[in-house]
Amino acid sequence: MKRAPRRLRATILLVPAALVAPACELPTKLGELPSASATAGDSPESDAVACGESGPAGELAWSHERDELPGFVQGLVTAPGGEVVAVGSQGEPATRDAFVHKYDPAGALLWSRTYAGADGLLDTPLAVAVDAAGFVHVLVQEMHALSPDGASFDARLVVLRYAPDGALAWRWEHTALPFVPAANYEPIGELAVVGDTVVVLEHADGAPLLRLELDASGQLLEQIEVEVPAGVQVERLALDPDGSPVLAGDPGPAGTAGVWFGRFTPAGALAWDDQFGDGDDGIDMVLPDGAGGVYLALQRTVVAGTFEHRLRRYGADGAELWTVMLPTSDGNLGVGNGAIACDGSLLLTGSLDLPQTEDWDVWIARYAGDGTRQWQVEQAFGFREGVRIAATPEGDPVVSGLLLEPGDPPKTGPWLARFGSE
Numbered sequence: 366m367k368r369a370p371r372r373l374r375a376t377i378l379l380v381p382a383a384l385v386a387p388a389c390e391l392p393t394k395l396g397e398l399p400s401a402s403a404t405a406g407d408s409p410e411s412d413a414v415a416c417g418e419s420g421p422a423g424e425l426a427w428s429h430e431r432d433e434l435p436g437f438v439q440g441l442v443t444a445p446g447g448e449v450v451a452v453g454s455q456g457e458p459a460t461r462d463a464f465v466h467k468y469d470p471a472g473a474l475l476w477s478r479t480y481a482g483a484d485g486l487l488d489t490p491l492a493v494a495v496d497a498a499g500f501v502h503v504l505v506q507e508m509h510a511l512s513p514d515g516a517s518f519d520a521r522l523v524v525l526r527y528a529p530d531g532a533l534a535w536r537w538e539h540t541a542l543p544f545v546p547a548a549n550y551e552p553i554g555e556l557a558v559v560g561d562t563v564v565v566l567e568h569a570d571g572a573p574l575l576r577l578e579l580d581a582s583g584q585l586l587e588q589i590e591v592e593v594p595a596g597v598q599v600e601r602l603a604l605d606p607d608g609s610p611v612l613a614g615d616p617g618p619a620g621t622a623g624v625w626f627g628r629f630t631p632a633g634a635l636a637w638d639d640q641f642g643d644g645d646d647g648i649d650m651v652l653p654d655g656a657g658g659v660y661l662a663l664q665r666t667v668v669a670g671t672f673e674h675r676l677r678r679y680g681a682d683g684a685e686l687w688t689v690m691l692p693t694s695d696g697n698l699g700v701g702n703g704a705i706a707c708d709g710s711l712l713l714t715g716s717l718d719l720p721q722t723e724d725w726d727v728w729i730a731r732y733a734g735d736g737t738r739q740w741q742v743e744q745a746f747g748f749r750e751g752v753r754i755a756a757t758p759e760g761d762p763v764v765s766g767l768l769l770e771p772g773d774p775p776k777t778g779p780w781l782a783r784f785g786s787e
Contacts (some may be wrong), residue, residue: 416707416760420785423729423742426761427472428782430768435464437779438765440493440503441753444529448475449755449763450501451781452490455479463490463505465527470757472783476531482507486518492556494563499529502563504556507538519550522567526583535583539567543588547571557604562586564608564631568599576610576633591633597625605653607631613651613661616640624648628659628683637683649674649700649715654734657681660711662691662700674698676713676732687736698728701752706760706786709734714754714764717743727752729762729784742784761786 420426436455443449447470454461463480482488486508494502505523526534552569563579574593578586591610593599596617603611610633613626624646627638642665650662663675674691691698691713700715710731717728730741752766761783768780 416786417758419759419761419787422731422740422784422786424785426783426785428780429472430780431770431778433474434466434779434781436461437767438753438781440490441755441763441765441781442493442495443755443757443763444495444499444501445497445758446470446499447758448499449757449781449783450493450495451765452493452503453779454487454489459487460485461487461489463488463503465490465493465501465503465525465531467501467531478527478531478533480505480525482509482523484508484510484518486510491522491554494556494558496558496561500534500558501527501529502556502558503527504554504565506552506554519546519548520552522552522554522565524556524563524565524579524583526563537579537583537585539565539577543575543590544573553602555602555604557606557608559606559608562608564604566591566602566604566610568602574599574610574612576608576631578608589633591629592635594625594627594635594638601626601648601651603651603653605657606655609636609653611651611653611659613648622646624663626651626659626661628653628657639679639683639685650703650713652703652705652711654678654711655705655709658686660703662703662713664700672697674700676711676736678734678736689732689736689738692730692738692741701766702754704754704756704762706731706756707758708760710739710760712754712756712760712762712786714752714762714766716752716766727764727766729754729764731762731786757783759786 436453438451438453440452449468451466455464456462465478467475469475489506490503491506492504503525506520507523508518508520510518522539524537528534552567555566557564561581565577567575574591575588576591577588580586598615598617599612600614608631610629616623616625622644623642625640628636630636645666647664649664652660658681659679661677665673675688676691677688678686680686697718704712706712710733713730715728717726726743728743731739755763763783765781767777770776770778
């Protein structure tokens with residue numbers, strides 16, 4: 366585990382506690398602002414849950430690199446006790462196995478598990494969630510051979526449930542699809558735990574988008590088809606803490622430009638949606654805010670190779686609450702992922718291309734519920750794409766990504782770290 370000092374470039378904005386709005390109180394519509402912070406009127410005083418003690422914002426608490434990680438981290442979550450669970454893939458490209466690592470709050474490895482599918486093909490973790498009792502649930506896309514020579518194959522979604530001590534409690538595979546899948550069916554998915562129920566979204570091109578529920582013993586309770594509007598091409602999936610699907614993608618039909626996203630009820634009906642922009646607009650991230658609303662990270666091409674990046678929040682009724690510009694400093698920004706902290710604030714991470722450095726840097730920022738940027742940190746670690754983030758019970762960001770390692774030519778390696786947030 367690495368604890369050596371790291372070079373930082375940090376911009377810290379100190380915001381009074383009265384300006385940190387809880388996730389459920391956002392009465393002000395701010396519209397599109399040409400600045401990094403939203404300042405239309407006073408925010409209500411926060412009644413959000415206070416977070417525990419933390420280190421200074423952006424201060425590195427601990428990190429793991431290639432010698433301690435078997436592969437790139439593709440999913441990240443924290444447990445109620447502050448433990449960190451990371452999932453990823455390891456091995457040769459065509460036969461990678463899924464791995465699950467659980468760390469204590471100080472970064473020490475508690476246990477490690479590997480999952481290899483029956484056919485020895487690619488097993489890719491898609492999502493991870495931890496319930497209130499500490500059980501770990503991992504969603505895996507498992508490839509199956511359809512011919513003896515392996516030339517023909519398709520995939521199914523598998524849910525793995527591990528006890529807090531790492532023992533495998535059960536494995537469930539979605540074999541009974543309610544439709545005849547096309548050749549080389551390769552679904553993607555999302556996973557959440559709502560009480561004792563495991564909720565799964567399953568989606569593949571040309572197939573209905575499904576919402577599944579499993580009980581605590583791994584038995585299928587129900588599967589329904591989510592009522593995606595005709596013509597929409599879904600590209601991003603998310604699940605609200607209450608199990609409601611949130612989707613984003615291309616509005617369709619062919620020739621229709623812009624972006625679409627929508628929130629659905631747990632029963633699969635469309636609650637509300639929005640469509641905007643043109644062919645120069647795209648969605649980097651869609652994230653439920655935990656209060657019925659949604660955060661979007663948006664990008665827009667200004668001219669070829671130059672982009673604007675914005676953060677937008679919608680309320681539980683689908684009304685736009687505010688939009689703020691994301692800072693790009695003097696380089697280009699790519700938003701990778703977001704997480705909701707214990708006080709209702711939003712943690713974001715991504716990559717920032719700064720002209721004065723040779724490589725992309727990892728970027729971390731925290732925004733209050735009213736769109737005010739509280740702080741941001743740029744880490745000169747040579748990151749590129751594929752960054753993930755989770756929030757600890759103290760509100761600290763835990764970040765995974767790609768680290769550029771020295772060499773000729775240089776190589777990328779996995780990296781996982783925890784930072785302070787105060």
